[in-house]
Amino acid sequence: MALLPILCYPDPKLHTVAAPVAAVDARIRTLVSDMLETMYEAKGIGLAATQVNVHERLIVIDVSEQRDAPLVLINPELLWTSEQTHLNEEGCLSVPGIYDGVMRHDAVKVQALDGNGQRRLIETDGLLAVCIQHEMDHLLGKVFVEYLSPLKRNRIKTKMLKAQREARS
Ligand code: NI
Numbered sequence: 001m002a003l004l005p006i007l008c009y010p011d012p013k014l015h016t017v018a019a020p021v022a023a024v025d026a027r028i029r030t031l032v033s034d035m036l037e038t039m040y041e042a043k044g045i046g047l048a049a050t051q052v053n054v055h056e057r058l059i060v061i062d063v064s065e066q067r068d069a070p071l072v073l074i075n076p077e078l079l080w081t082s083e084q085t086h087l088n089e090e091g092c093l094s095v096p097g098i099y100d101g102v103m104r105h106d107a108v109k110v111q112a113l114d115g116n117g118q119r120r121l122i123e124t125d126g127l128l129a130v131c132i133q134h135e136m137d138h139l140l141g142k143v144f145v146e147y148l149s150p151l152k153r154n155r156i157k158t159k160m161l162k163a164q165r166e167a168r169s
């Protein structure tokens with residue numbers, strides 16, 4: 001088990017499009033356990049491999065209160081999204097301290113492999129549906145701040161770069 005460094009916006013590597021996982025093997029199982037450890041340590045509810053600079057289609061999520069219900073989605077595919085959408089207040093481990101509203105589908109149906117390489121069908125709504133949409137965006141190289149206005153996004157970019165400069169000095 002190891003904690004992995006999380007890329008911070010506006011790192012251009014966050015815009016890399018992830019490739020499918022070829023096989024759920026020992027390397028992937030190690031990555032899954034390291035990503036779960038990293039997500040729990042950072043007190044996040046989801047983490048995409050993109051955020052730890054691994055550009056393969058893999059997501060870990062835990063939206064449970066007790067932080068004891070890890071969900072692993074490998075090569076996730078959206079099969080269906082509800083027409084109904086709502087504005088959801090979101091944050092991201094790659095954009096620390098920033099929260100803003102994003103329109104998301106209320107419900108989704110997703111097919112993916114789990115951590116054992118077994119095919120799973122997940123039909124869900126609420127926080128889990130939002131989290132899946134947010135994390136799947138990461139695999140396409142998209143960070144939630146890209147849904148905001150250019151003005152807001154530029155302010156966030158400036159704030160992040162300043163914080164990163166201060167952290168280094
Ligand atoms: Ni995120």
